[in-house]
Amino acid sequence: MSQIIVITSGKGGVGKTTTTANIGVGLAMRGNKVALIDTDTGLRNLDLLLGLENRILYDLVDVTSGRVQYKKALVRHKKYENLYLLPTSQIKDKSAVNPEQLVKLCEEMKKEFDFIIIDCPAGIEQGFKTAIAAADTAIVVTMPEISAVRDADKIIGELGRADKENVKLIVNRIRPQMVEKGDMLDMGDIDEILSVACIGQIPDDEKVVVATNRGEPAITMSDSVAGQAYKNIVARLCGENVPFLKPQKEGFFARLKKLFGLL
Amino acid sequence: MLDVLKRVFGMSEKKSGTVAKERLQVVLIHDRASISPEIMEKIKEEIIGVLSKYMNINRTEMEISLENDSDSVALVANIPVNSMRHAK
Numbered sequence: 001m002s003q004i005i006v007i008t009s010g011k012g013g014v015g016k017t018t019t020t021a022n023i024g025v026g027l028a029m030r031g032n033k034v035a036l037i038d039t040d041t042g043l044r045n046l047d048l049l050l051g052l053e054n055r056i057l058y059d060l061v062d063v064t065s066g067r068v069q070y071k072k073a074l075v076r077h078k079k080y081e082n083l084y085l086l087p088t089s090q091i092k093d094k095s096a097v098n099p100e101q102l103v104k105l106c107e108e109m110k111k112e113f114d115f116i117i118i119d120c121p122a123g124i125e126q127g128f129k130t131a132i133a134a135a136d137t138a139i140v141v142t143m144p145e146i147s148a149v150r151d152a153d154k155i156i157g158e159l160g161r162a163d164k165e166n167v168k169l170i171v172n173r174i175r176p177q178m179v180e181k182g183d184m185l186d187m188g189d190i191d192e193i194l195s196v197a198c199i200g201q202i203p204d205d206e207k208v209v210v211a212t213n214r215g216e217p218a219i220t221m222s223d224s225v226a227g228q229a230y231k232n233i234v235a236r237l238c239g240e241n242v243p244f245l246k247p248q249k250e251g252f253f254a255r256l257k258k259l260f261g262l263l
Numbered sequence: 264m265l266d267v268l269k270r271v272f273g274m275s276e277k278k279s280g281t282v283a284k285e286r287l288q289v290v291l292i293h294d295r296a297s298i299s300p301e302i303m304e305k306i307k308e309e310i311i312g313v314l315s316k317y318m319n320i321n322r323t324e325m326e327i328s329l330e331n332d333s334d335s336v337a338l339v340a341n342i343p344v345n346s347m348r349h350a351k
Contacts, residue, residue, distance in 0.1 A: 145283075146283045146286060146287050149287055150287060150290060150291065150294065153291050153294060153295070154294060157294075157295065178280075179280070181278070182278025182279070182280045182281065183278060183279045183280050184279075184280050184283075185280050185283050185284055185287075186280065189280070189283075189284045193284070193287055193288065193291065
């Protein structure tokens, strides 16, 4: 039974595309046949994160408008051969694809793929409505910031109104030192406010920038903590019970030491 | 010195994470209820209208807001009464 997952967030810049790329690579590394669909028409980036930007011939709009078969537009990953990208157009805008077209396309692609992962644009307008239309699971990506959590709440409401029952949460770019000092919303706060099942807590990690620079998602790097967190998310999506990475809490003596260090 | 002691024992004024949480909780009540400030104002005016028939209220100090009450939302009104209007 194949799964169609949409990665969404409301707010821009919280890591939807990074999450899509990492989960896609992770699922493919486990032997699943995976298709990633970029629906951020006009502002496409998923191709860059996967290092596939130079291999695009056709795009999502060519497919939904009936110009070419979807198989012709798919770009196969060089290294992870179970992974395919359906890029979107950089020239058209969000109105170029409607929900019915994406539903029809996903129905067809389901026959070939174990997972279809849809990278949703920011916002709650047509692009969002198109991206979520075909999905049976939605992953909401947020950050421990007041604006990102508010937008996640809004998106969770919208997903409910669209009758999407399987909604999961990923909290990205957590800075453990700030959480520890009480200067960042912690997981307990976010759980309490959003009350959606959390499947991932990703620490802020400079390696993600390096990964993006190279077009090789962090999940492929053995020394990236964010990569490890993505591996755990992929395992949870595959039904495994993996405990969350626990950041080390600073105790009384560490605080005392730090204080004398300061004086 | 007190600051230093507080830091050693891990206590101090409200942390910004806590402030963020509290601000979020308030803003989400309004977001989820889809009540615009305009409607809140209208509700306020109408409550004043009804109450003014029976009592003189202090308009400047009255407060009407939505608050989280465990798992539901409550409309909380704090309306100081200056005096009663007695029926003639």
